[in-house]
Every structure is written in structure tokens, then in C-alpha cells.
Amino acid sequence: MEPIRIHKGLVYPLNRSNVDTDQIIPKQFLKRIERQGFGQFLFYDWRFDQEGNLHDDFSLNASKYEGTSILVAGENFGCGSSREHAPWALQDFGFKIVIAPSFADIFKNNCVKNGILAIELSEEQTQSLMKRGEKELFHLTINLESKTIEDSDGWQIPFHILDYTREMLLNGLDEIGITLLHEEKISQFELSYS
Amino acid sequence: MQTQKTIIEKIWDQHVVYREDGKPDLLYIDLHLVHEVTSPQAFEGLKQNGRKVRRPDRTFATMDHNIPTKNQHIIKDLISKKQIETLEQNCQEFNIPLADINHPDNGIVHVIGPELGLTHPGKTIVCGDSHTSTHGAFGALAFGIGTSEVEHVLATQTLWQAPPKTMNVKVIGKLGTGVSAKDLILAIIAKYGVRFGTGYVIEYTGEAILSLSMEERMTICNMSIEAGARAGLIAPDDTTFEYLRGRKYSPVGAAFDENVSKWRSLTTDQGASYDSTVEIDAAEVAPQVTWGTNPGMCIPVDGQIPEPEAAATTNEKTEIQRALDYMGLEAGQPITSVKIDHVFIGSCTNSRLSDLRKAASIIQGRKVSPSVQAIVVPGSKTVKLAAEQEGIDKIFIDAGFEWRDAGCSMCLAMNDDVVPAGERCASTSNRNFEGRQGTGSRTHLVSPEMAAAAAIEGHFVDIRHYSAVTMKA
Structure with a gap:
């Protein structure tokens, strides 16, 4: 997994609550056995019509958002299915940061495992980014080391993240490798346990 | 401590x-x-x-x-x-x-x-x-x-x-x-x-x-x-x-x-505290039907589809309107007036033997509405076999249901069991998200009994006023 320390990117506002993982990537694309190549299917039913043509009225299709890497969404983003194909699709499309007032538990875990930073801001903070994104194109710099979000005009806010999660993301750590260092403890546990 | x-x-x-x-x-x-x-x-x-x-x-x-x-x-x-x-x-x-x-x-x-x-x-x-x-x-x-x-x-x-x-x-x-x-x-x-x-x-x-x-x-x-x-x-x-x-x-x-x-020791100790507690009175619960695009968008079967205007916040209002548009429903409409095209009885929520027995007790001696395509997908081969040994398969088949092999099926429509765009399904599954049962499909989550009655009538009915043949529960 690629480490993430400081990221600057274009913001894309998706002003919807309860965006479920079926919307992030519909089930017909879950049949593949690879981890790569899911970006083309991101938000598929919103981006494309039944014939596979782009919908004009879904904002992510607008050329001005080309290269966006910071998604701002409404509360409970990533609810529903546990499919890790959702963060795989977001990442493959180019998103590295997702900002929302809240995330579904499994989705949030899945993001960390893939080096996507999911940031929880207050409803007010998120909405203010949303409104700004709907008015103008703007970039944000996310600094995971200092746990801050800032724009080019000097505006800055802190965000909260668990130290453990931050370490994992900053260093792009292989969690299984870390756990296997505790193998003796796992074996001992198994012995003491029927 | x-x-x-x-x-x-x-x-x-x-x-x-x-x-x-x-x-x-x-x-x-x-x-x-x-x-x-x-x-x-x-x-x-x-x-x-x-x-x-x-x-x-x-x-x-x-x-x-x-x-x-x-x-x-x-x-x-x-x-x-x-x-x-x-x-x-x-x-x-x-x-x-x-x-x-x-x-x-x-x-x-x-x-x-x-x-x-x-x-x-x-x-x-x-x-x-x-x-x-x-x-x-x-x-x-x-x-x-x-x-x-x-x-x-x-x-x-x-x-x-x-x-x-x-x-x-x-x-x-x-x-x-x-x-x-x-x-x-x-x-x-x-x-x-x-x-x-x-x-x-x-x-x-x-x-x-x-x-x-x-x-x-x-x-x-x-x-x-x-x-x-x-x-x-x-x-x-x-x-x-x-x-x-x-x-x-x-x-x-x-x-x-x-x-x-x-x-037996796996119970919550008396005096143990939870971080949160909520309460509901079971006696006040009516049969439910979801009207929208998440499982919380749900009303009693004798209720009416909500008005976006009644929402507390602008966001909520937008969400309701969006769901109504997707579902092809009108605010204020009684849910029992909503006609359905498909019925799916199955999924990890409601595909076990008792679920099939309950649905069968409703449809016995009746016929599926000609405008409805109805399928039953038992949760496992074991459930399927047990149901067949009881003759439940015959009840479904005689009524006009298709009796299928086990699997997740139309709950998420990863296989061929898909609800076509714009069509409406009464489903015993767990998610009514946009496109869940097929791109453009419209899902209403209900109990097996409610799904069975909807299959017969072609629209939702209040199961409490719908006679059932008594079978063992």
C-alpha cells in the first residue's frame, strides 16, 4: 500500500447522504478476481445510462472535475455491503481522500487497508466545503502529518484521526506482516483456549 | 472499575x-x-x-x-x-x-x-x-x-x-x-x-x-x-x-x-451499562413496507408515502424527493395502492424453512396475479429439500411461483435473477438501494407473508386482514 503524507488535490462535491456501496460500485462488476481496474465502474449507474453513454446531469462527468482526488460527501458514506471493491473503485478512479460527516464502519476500515484517507468533519464543516465546491473549483491540501486541511488562501482546519490509523497510512504498512510478528502470542492464545 | x-x-x-x-x-x-x-x-x-x-x-x-x-x-x-x-x-x-x-x-x-x-x-x-x-x-x-x-x-x-x-x-x-x-x-x-x-x-x-x-x-x-x-x-x-x-x-x-x-453465562450482567439504549414497543408495530431507497424509508402498510414538504431539513427533503422520483411514487399515496411486477421470496434475511412455511400458508389455494412474476429461492439445499418433503414446493408451484435452487439470487441480482429497469418488486431481502435488484429496479422490502399476499393480489395488502390457511409455524 502506498504511503500518504501530504496530498494536494481538486475537490469534487457529492451532495448526497447515505451513499451506499451499491452506488459506489454496482454488483455486476464484482465478478472479477483482480483488485485493479474498477475505476471505470465507479458510480456506474449515476455516470452512465443503460447503453453505457455518459449522463450529462451527473456532475462527476463534467470535464472540469477531471483529475479530482478529494471527494466530499454527505453523512453515512459507504453504507451497506462490505465490498472492498468500493474503495478499490474510488482509488482506481483517482480519489485519495474522502471527506464526510460520517462513514459506515466497514467502508472506513476498507479505506485504511487501501491507503485511502477517510476524514470525518462536522456536518457544518463538510457542508461549507460542499457549498464552496458547488460554487467554484478549488484545491485542498491534506496534511496527514500535521492532521490539517488547508487551501491556498491560508484557510486551515484540523481533523481528527486515530493514531494507529494515521501510522498505517503514513507508512503504508503491511498489516499482516505486523500481525505475524505477534505469532507467538496467537499460538499461546490458541493453546490456552478450547 | x-x-x-x-x-x-x-x-x-x-x-x-x-x-x-x-x-x-x-x-x-x-x-x-x-x-x-x-x-x-x-x-x-x-x-x-x-x-x-x-x-x-x-x-x-x-x-x-x-x-x-x-x-x-x-x-x-x-x-x-x-x-x-x-x-x-x-x-x-x-x-x-x-x-x-x-x-x-x-x-x-x-x-x-x-x-x-x-x-x-x-x-x-x-x-x-x-x-x-x-x-x-x-x-x-x-x-x-x-x-x-x-x-x-x-x-x-x-x-x-x-x-x-x-x-x-x-x-x-x-x-x-x-x-x-x-x-x-x-x-x-x-x-x-x-x-x-x-x-x-x-x-x-x-x-x-x-x-x-x-x-x-x-x-x-x-x-x-x-x-x-x-x-x-x-x-x-x-x-x-x-x-x-x-x-x-x-x-x-x-x-x-x-x-x-x-x-448460559453469556448474558449481560445485571447492572452492566450500555453506551446507548433505545426502546420500541412491539405491540405498536404494524406490517411494514419500504417505499424509498434505503431500509429506513419505511412505513406501516396502512400508512401513506411521505411528503417531502414534511421533512425537517432541506437535505432530508431532497433525499425524499429523490427517492420518490427513483421509485416512481407520489407523496401521500397509500402504499396498498402500489402495484407490483415481481415478488422475490429469498435471501439471508428470509429464506429459511419457517419463512417459506409462512409464505405458503398465505398462498395455499390461491393464484399469483397474472401481472406478477414470482420466484421462491430457498436459502440452502437443505431448506429446499425439507420444504419439498413437506410439499411446500407444490403449494408455491400450484399458485404460480417458480421454485428455484438455493442462492443469494435476486437479493443482489449478481446472477441472472434480475428485476428489469422501472419494474417493481416486493422482496423479502434486506436492501432497497437504487439498482440493488438490477439497474433501475424498484424494491420494496417486506416480510414473507406480505410478499406472498402481494404476489396474489398484485399490490400490497395488510396481512392482518388477509386470511391465511393455518399451517404449523
Whole structure:
């Protein structure tokens, strides 16, 4: 997994609550056995019509958002299915940061495992980014080391993240490798346990 | 220091392998269930790193999401076929028991786990599927995980997990006649919303819960995730133990009784506190029908589709309007006036023998409306066989239902069982998200009884005023 320390990117506002993982990537694309190549299917039913043509009225299709890497969404983003194909699709499309007032538990875990930073801001903070994104194109710099979000005009806010999660993301750590260092403890546990 | 513990904390504490300040706990996993859709990339990761499956004996695989429900041996979709073959190869290579399509134990992962007696009270159970919460019905701590975590459990039989917050969902009173476990869980989600459980593990308590059968308890716990809770559980009792006695993988003889005495301690101590408690009166719950695009968008069958204008916030108003547009419904419309095109009886929520019996009791001697296509997909081969031995298949077929083979089927429409765009389905499954049953499909979640009656009438009816032939429950 690629480490993430400081990221600057274009913001894309998706002003919807309860965006479920079926919307992030519909089930017909879950049949593949690879981890790569899911970006083309991101938000598929919103981006494309039944014939596979782009919908004009879904904002992510607008050329001005080309290269966006910071998604701002409404509360409970990533609810529903546990499919890790959702963060795989977001990442493959180019998103590295997702900002929302809240995330579904499994989705949030899945993001960390893939080096996507999911940031929880207050409803007010998120909405203010949303409104700004709907008015103008703007970039944000996310600094995971200092746990801050800032724009080019000097505006800055802190965000909260668990130290453990931050370490994992900053260093792009292989969690299984870390756990296997505790193998003796796992074996001992198994012995003491029927 | 608090000595009284909730059942959630008891199970958690028994499984902590390692704890360090500032880190999540390293939690031991007793049972890992695997299926074809969320596992291939995990096995691939193991192979790339030269890692083994630590405990194949604590791992059990089935194929369910992707498989056809008619002519099961002919998988026309080559990508689906490859995914299924990949699971077979991985199970063989890593020595993992697999209930494949030809195996009599095959079925939906959350149906067969309990049915085979793999699911026990006090176990930690995970699966790369959000409806793993189902197994909580047995007093197990069971939750869905992503594919990276699947790989982690395969390699280490553990997971790093921060202790959850605990919530008591207390159900007072008794359910009325014609009101099912499905209605109860839908009513809870309608009342408290689709995210009230986020960050929590729920314990369901109260008179109405204790009087439910194991299959009904599974329906409740199954949908905990639709309230945002990764896990929901019910303390085990005699109903639980009797269900498990004699199951294929249940302990036998004296060992079973020893386990029962251990399992009896899995209750929340008197005086233990939860981080949150909510309450609902079962007596006030009517049969439910979802009208919108998440399970919280749900009303009693005698209710009317909500007005966006009545919403408390602008966001909510937009959400309601968006859902109405997608669903092709009008605000203020009685839900019983909504005509349906499809009925799906199945899924890990409602595809067990008692669900099929209840639906059959409604349709016996009646015919499916000519405008409705109706299918029944039993949750497992075992359920299918048992239903056939009782003659339930004939009741469905005579009424005009299609009687299919087991699988996840139209719950998520990964196989050929798809609701066409713009068409409307009364479904006993768990999610009414946009496109869930097929691109552009419109899903209404209901109980098996309500789905059966809707199949006959071609629109939703209040099951409380709809006569049923009495069958054994």
C-alpha cells in the first residue's frame, strides 16, 4: 500500500447522504478476481445510462472535475455491503481522500487497508466545503502529518484521526506482516483456549 | 472499575490475544466463512506473499452470491464461472472445506452456518459479507469484513479491532398477529434511522425478542447492518441450545451439555451499562413496507408515502424527493395502492424453512396475479429439500411461483435473477438501494407473508386482514 503524507488535490462535491456501496460500485462488476481496474465502474449507474453513454446531469462527468482526488460527501458514506471493491473503485478512479460527516464502519476500515484517507468533519464543516465546491473549483491540501486541511488562501482546519490509523497510512504498512510478528502470542492464545 | 459486563464485552474480552495502549485490540476469530465474491483477491494476496491459511479448520467456504438458481451447473457468464472456479481452486490449494454447488450443504453463507451448527454462542465469526451480523442471533459476535481483512484472517486468524460501543435495543411488549420479525426490525430502522448503529454492536433484549424462534432472531440480527451496526446479537437461551442440538457440526453428547453450561453465562450482567439504549414497543408495530431507497424509508402498510414538504431539513427533503422520483411514487399515496411486477421470496434475511412455511400458508389455494412474476429461492439445499418433503414446493408451484435452487439470487441480482429497469418488486431481502435488484429496479422490502399476499393480489395488502390457511409455524 502506498504511503500518504501530504496530498494536494481538486475537490469534487457529492451532495448526497447515505451513499451506499451499491452506488459506489454496482454488483455486476464484482465478478472479477483482480483488485485493479474498477475505476471505470465507479458510480456506474449515476455516470452512465443503460447503453453505457455518459449522463450529462451527473456532475462527476463534467470535464472540469477531471483529475479530482478529494471527494466530499454527505453523512453515512459507504453504507451497506462490505465490498472492498468500493474503495478499490474510488482509488482506481483517482480519489485519495474522502471527506464526510460520517462513514459506515466497514467502508472506513476498507479505506485504511487501501491507503485511502477517510476524514470525518462536522456536518457544518463538510457542508461549507460542499457549498464552496458547488460554487467554484478549488484545491485542498491534506496534511496527514500535521492532521490539517488547508487551501491556498491560508484557510486551515484540523481533523481528527486515530493514531494507529494515521501510522498505517503514513507508512503504508503491511498489516499482516505486523500481525505475524505477534505469532507467538496467537499460538499461546490458541493453546490456552478450547 | 466496572465488573458487570454486557454480553458484547464478555465475548470481546475472551478473544483479545493482545492489547496495547493506543492500538486496537488483536482479536481472535473462531470462525471464518468464505464465499466466491469477496475472497479471490485475498487468496491472491496470500500467494503473492508466500503466506498460508493459518487455520483451515476454522474456515468454511460456500458459493452463493453468483450462482444460478436454475440449471445450476450451467454458468453462462464466463466471468462468474471463473470466480466460482477460483474459489474451488483456492479451497483445494489451502485445504479449506467447501460446500460447492454439488454439495448437499451448499447454500447462502448465513443460512448454512447456523443450519450446520458451525455458528455457536460466544464465538467470534467473520465473513466478507455485511450480513454476517445474522449469526449474532446465537449470541455470537459476528460481523462483516472487507477483502483485506479476509486476507488478514486467513493468514493470522485474528483482526485488529477497536472495541465497539455497546447499544441495547430493548423491545417491550409483544408482536401482534400477522406482524413478523421482519416488520419489527424494519420498524426499528424506520424509527431510529439507517445510521443509529454506526460504531456500535447492538444487543436486542426484551420480551418480544425472547419469544422469537431462532429463524426469526436471525432475521432481526441480519438487518443490524442496515441500521449501521456491524454486529447485532441476542443472548443465547434454551431456544438457541435446542436449535443447535444435533446439528452436523454441533458438539455431541456430554460435550454439548458442557458447552450449554458455558453458553448460559453469556448474558449481560445485571447492572452492566450500555453506551446507548433505545426502546420500541412491539405491540405498536404494524406490517411494514419500504417505499424509498434505503431500509429506513419505511412505513406501516396502512400508512401513506411521505411528503417531502414534511421533512425537517432541506437535505432530508431532497433525499425524499429523490427517492420518490427513483421509485416512481407520489407523496401521500397509500402504499396498498402500489402495484407490483415481481415478488422475490429469498435471501439471508428470509429464506429459511419457517419463512417459506409462512409464505405458503398465505398462498395455499390461491393464484399469483397474472401481472406478477414470482420466484421462491430457498436459502440452502437443505431448506429446499425439507420444504419439498413437506410439499411446500407444490403449494408455491400450484399458485404460480417458480421454485428455484438455493442462492443469494435476486437479493443482489449478481446472477441472472434480475428485476428489469422501472419494474417493481416486493422482496423479502434486506436492501432497497437504487439498482440493488438490477439497474433501475424498484424494491420494496417486506416480510414473507406480505410478499406472498402481494404476489396474489398484485399490490400490497395488510396481512392482518388477509386470511391465511393455518399451517404449523
